[in-house]
Amino acid sequence: MKLSDRKKKILQYVVDDYISTAQPVSSKVITEKYMQDISSATVRSELAGLEEMGYLSQLHTSSGRVPSIEAYKFYVSELMDRGQLTQAELGTIKSAFKGHADNMEKVVQNAVKVIAELTDYTSVAYTSHNANDKIVKLDIFRNKPNQALLLIVTEQTLIRDKFIEIPEMMSDAQLDDASRFIGRAFIGKELGEIMQMGEIIANEFDCYREIFNSVMSAIEEYIVKDNGEVATAGEGKILNHPEYNDSQKVQNFLSVVTSKDKLVELLKDNGDNIEINIKIGGEDSADMPKDCSLVTATYSASGVKIGSYGVIGPLRMDYQKVVSVLEGVGRILEDILNDKK
Amino acid sequence: MKLSDRKKKILQYVVDDYISTAQPVSSKVITEKYMQDISSATVRSELAGLEEMGYLSQLHTSSGRVPSIEAYKFYVSELMDRGQLTQAELGTIKSAFKGHADNMEKVVQNAVKVIAELTDYTSVAYTSHNANDKIVKLDIFRNKPNQALLLIVTEQTLIRDKFIEIPEMMSDAQLDDASRFIGRAFIGKELGEIMQMGEIIANEFDCYREIFNSVMSAIEEYIVKDNGEVATAGEGKILNHPEYNDSQKVQNFLSVVTSKDKLVELLKDNGDNIEINIKIGGEDSADMPKDCSLVTATYSASGVKIGSYGVIGPLRMDYQKVVSVLEGVGRILEDILNDKK
DNA sequence: TGTTAGCACTCTTTTGGGTTAAGTGCTAAC
DNA sequence: GTTAGCACTTAACCCAAAAGAGTGCTAACA
Numbered sequence A, B: 001m002k003l004s005d006r007k008k009k010i011l012q013y014v015v016d017d018y019i020s021t022a023q024p025v026s027s028k029v030i031t032e033k034y035m036q037d038i039s040s041a042t043v044r045s046e047l048a049g050l051e052e053m054g055y056l057s058q059l060h061t062s063s064g065r066v067p068s069i070e071a072y073k074f075y076v077s078e079l080m081d082r083g084q085l086t087q088a089e090l091g092t093i094k095s096a097f098k099g100h101a102d103n104m105e106k107v108v109q110n111a112v113k114v115i116a117e118l119t120d121y122t123s124v125a126y127t128s129h130n131a132n133d134k135i136v137k138l139d140i141f142r143n144k145p146n147q148a149l150l151l152i153v154t155e156q157t158l159i160r161d162k163f164i165e166i167p168e169m170m171s172d173a174q175l176d177d178a179s180r181f182i183g184r185a186f187i188g189k190e191l192g193e194i195m196q197m198g199e200i201i202a203n204e205f206d207c208y209r210e211i212f213n214s215v216m217s218a219i220e221e222y223i224v225k226d227n228g229e230v231a232t233a234g235e236g237k238i239l240n241h242p243e244y245n246d247s248q249k250v251q252n253f254l255s256v257v258t259s260k261d262k263l264v265e266l267l268k269d270n271g272d273n274i275e276i277n278i279k280i281g282g283e284d285s286a287d288m289p290k291d292c293s294l295v296t297a298t299y300s301a302s303g304v305k306i307g308s309y310g311v312i313g314p315l316r317m318d319y320q321k322v323v324s325v326l327e328g329v330g331r332i333l334e335d336i337l338n339d340k341k
Numbered sequence C: 001t002g003t004t005a006g007c008a009c010t011c012t013t014t015t016g017g018g019t020t021a022a023g024t025g026c027t028a029a030c
Numbered sequence D: 001g002t003t004a005g006c007a008c009t010t011a012a013c014c015c016a017a018a019a020g021a022g023t024g025c026t027a028a029c030a
Helices: A005-021 A027-034 A040-052 A069-079 A087-097 A104-119 A172-186 A191-225 A235-240 A247-257 A260-267 A319-340 B005-021 B027-034 B040-052 B069-079 B087-097 B104-119 B172-186 B191-225 B235-240 B247-257 B260-267 B319-340
Strands: A056-058 A065-067 A122-127 A135-144 A147-154 A159-165 A229-233 A276-280 A292-301 A304-314 B056-058 B065-067 B122-127 B135-144 B147-154 B159-165 B229-233 B276-280 B292-301 B304-314
Touching: A005 A027, A005 A040, A005 A065, A005 A069, A027 A040, A040 A056, A040 A065, A065 A069, A069 A276, A069 A319, A087 A104, A087 A319, A104 A122, A104 A229, A104 A304, A104 A319, A122 A235, A122 A247, A122 A260, A135 A172, A135 A191, A135 B135, A147 A191, A147 B147, A159 A191, A172 A191, A229 A260, A235 A247, A235 A304, A235 B247, A247 A260, A247 B235, A276 A319, A292 A319, A304 A319, B005 B027, B005 B040, B005 B065, B005 B069, B027 B040, B040 B056, B040 B065, B065 B069, B069 B276, B069 B319, B087 B104, B087 B319, B104 B122, B104 B229, B104 B304, B104 B319, B122 B235, B122 B247, B122 B260, B135 B172, B135 B191, B147 B191, B159 B191, B172 B191, B229 B260, B235 B247, B235 B304, B247 B260, B247 B304, B276 B319, B292 B319, B304 B319
Parallel strands: none
Antiparallel strands: A056 A065, A122 A229, A122 A304, A135 A147, A147 A159, A276 A292, A292 A304, B056 B065, B122 B229, B122 B304, B135 B147, B147 B159, B276 B292, B292 B304
16 A cells, blocks of 8 residues: 555654654644644544554554654665754764774773763663684683683784683693794684684694683674673763663563663674664564664674664654664765775 | 661561562561561651651651662662572572683683673673783884884783884894883883883983883883773663663763773772772762662782672662672672683 | 535543541640 | 560552543535
């Protein structure tokens, strides 16, 4: 069933108005605020049609209309005007990143901070542990008689440190030797590659088998179990929005937003090649809090996607603003990341 | 003014009852639940006395009494019974730490998780960047023509990575040389020590002055600016407590609990040598959320205090339970930390 | 045939008063 | 010093009435 142009216009007005006022929208406000040229009775019959089609609903017979999840989806994909950042907002974004590009983690933290500030929603980001990441440096050195610190630095400048057990009778020189030996074999290789060739080359390391196994399991743990880092900002912003005056809802929301594991689940498979990915309503994904929207963008370095960032908030989200802020941050992020590489 | 024994008893009952029920306490419930041998009229006159002294207050003339901040302080220091952990709780604590001692960060994360779970309050922890921490390893290696990654590992197994600028015309061999040179001078020294001797030895490094300065400023930044790590768990637990049904209060609370900087401010100077430190009501400290209590314990390794952990929540907190959980976690933490060293 | 004015209908929100319940402070007696 | 008794205060509850918001329907109109 196709929507007439007028129905589309009206639907857009309803969603716009509901997003900005959080109040059910009546035929009266549409004629008064947006369409002075037609009567409220006409709008009423159009609204009834839109309700029939599943785009709107009423809380009770004498309330205005509220958009359905389908309405938001349609709004975002076809109706919404693209927003423009003001000069001031652009300035805020730029200055948020000034002088903090020495450390990937900080860049991401600044990103979520400024996004939360500008949009007034909770902002989240995810950086993946990529199997394509290459090892740049590997070092093992003794900490106490039977323990050593394993240090792996990768190209994406992710650093992994982990204590591993070592045989107590091994001399420092032997440990050094083992470290160099394993380093020579692993440096320059991708993490995923190493995982695969594990069994094949294991026998080459026969004399240092124990250490070799520890290194392998550290790499495996890094890629498989501990699969990414997250950053968040503005967790409390959710309370600014009236749909979250129910403490149970807030708690649900916080339990996702403050749990690294849940956030990773939520963010890791997001929008492979699309710039902006919008997930509305949590019904399809078990990890998503109920009645939430997630708007994310991905960021890449050297053409490889390394993570995503965005906002999570109520269905009634100011998508227009959020999208423009994410795009703005994306442009600046790109500059920083490409400058670094 | 001294409190009679009976007044103390009554005050204790009022606080106990208020902590467990969250309802203003009347003279009737005291005689019925706690003191069947005297009449409510007697209790009423005692309550009036306690109110006079500033330990109790009423919301309105016909409500029961609520403890004041002073009452909580007095309760904690003199009235409260010491709690005992159940066998089940002890078991929960122990199993929370099983098999995760390979990484300091994870130990702390497990600590806050189990504390939040057992107490039902938000749990926070702080690990300081200690000026007494000794450098164990220092490494600099090139990343791109004019940038290198500086890697510093300290005894407390804190690792600091930072990109530093290097002269583009410097050869790899020269860089290696500089790295070894600086390493020899710094390894085994305390961070604070290095900061102090900075100017004195600067001229020794004349040929590598630029790199030397970068290393020094990285160390300085680490100790001075970025002074510690925090971990939190159960941020949403605050919503389980009826005094936080006001969204403004929740937001205030979350703005502290989710901000690393504010948490560091709050936790860094806590209770130098005391095992359990209780801060009630935020009026003395600007960083403390209003009407909150903070109960913390410190943890040490090799006799040096390296951080603190605890819970933050409403004034009406179950101090007894919180203290016993913190003590329980402390004992197990100690075992782990000493086993590691 | 689409649009509109008018109106009855539904449901929520607000208002107000009257009752109930909780708890206190005071007084007089023990 | 303790207690029973009672007047007083305040919040909480209930219920009914009124007001308000918004709709759907119908009949008239262009």
